[in-house]
Amino acid sequence: MFGRVSTLALVAGLAFGAPALAAPSQAQVAAAAKAVQPKVVAWRRDIHEHPELGNQEVRTSALIAKELKALGFEVRENVGKTGVVGILKGGKPGKVVALRADMDALPVEEKTGLPFASKATATWEGRTVPVMHACGHDTHVAMLLGTATVLAGMKKDIKGTVVLLFQPAEEGPQAGEEGGAKLMIRDGALDHPKVDAVFGLHIGPGDANQLNYRPEGFYASSDRITITVKGKQTHGARPWAGIDMASVAADIIQAMNQIAARQVDVGASPSVVTIAVINMGMRQNIIPEDLKMEGTLRTFSTARHDDLVAKVQKAVASIGDRYGAKAEAVFSQPYPVTYNDPALSKWVKASLEKAAPGKVDDNAPLVTGAEDFSLYAEKVPAVFVQLGGRKADVPAATAPANHSPFFDVDEAVFETGVKAEVFMALDYLERK
Ligand SMILES: [Zn+2]
């Protein structure tokens, strides 16, 4: 309790002690980020212990709304289902900048052994599953609440408006639902007030406090691939009397690997075609009538995307023809490339350097993962940045990545994350 009071006092003191009408200084921001750090850690542990799956973030969003209201934010709830939008109008007129944090956890059984490890379960697509913040979205929420605290303490000196987007279901909603950035945008998250630019941060197992990004395409586009094949059932002892679905499945996988490796210019732009699910058959001596395969396509250019979709669809259909089966590949749930605005990417480096001097890499490698932050970036100029969070005693080569049941981070890096968010927002608003 004492810690909490002293933190608030320090933040408030900074606000009231600031000279009138001056932009908040770098030292002010650094001191406020340091002061709020114990609260950020406490929020993170609380949210980590109580993770919620996409579109189920009821407790998390209630906590966010309560904290934002206490800080004097205008708060809109139930945006994009369980999302929360916080609006802070500064003391001076200006532009509108948005910062985004995702809130959802994953159906993963936590194995970190942390004292605040999750024991939660939830229902997902009809099954009871364990739930864990295995992608670090707990830290994103905690850091953005820290950023909210710092900005609220400087409200009268802020030139313009800061919009905080707490978004559900980044990992994708369960079957039959919609969710994520798409619904936030549909519910006007970027429109009231009209947002001029948006920044986002994702924690990962990179070197602690390192801030990585690159201009233009950063994270891949993603499509869900669903392949269905209709054949002819037969006895396992008489494959010639039907259609051998295992051979069809094998040929489809070989064809996809061959397309990805041999039929596109691998030097021009990377792409990945993966089959991760194969469903067929009930018994060892029955060749089934149906085969279903699922996978994912990752690309960094529209031309490559469209080319691979066409090639895979053609290959799947022709393999089906060859066996006398009806085979079809459908591409769905598309996420675009996470595109960092080139001019904004160039400009934002100085702000990130203030948060992590000497630790900013603006030429980070492409990431074949996908992010629905990409949907905001389609609407307004945006930059998405990675924050390294690997603990000092964990070797880089074996550090558990996001989505691992062992994923964990060094909480000390939250201070860097908060500073990065605050500097990006404040500097954008001060920008001529
Ligand atoms: Zn994830």
Ligand SMILES: [Zn+2]
């Ligand atoms: Zn994530």
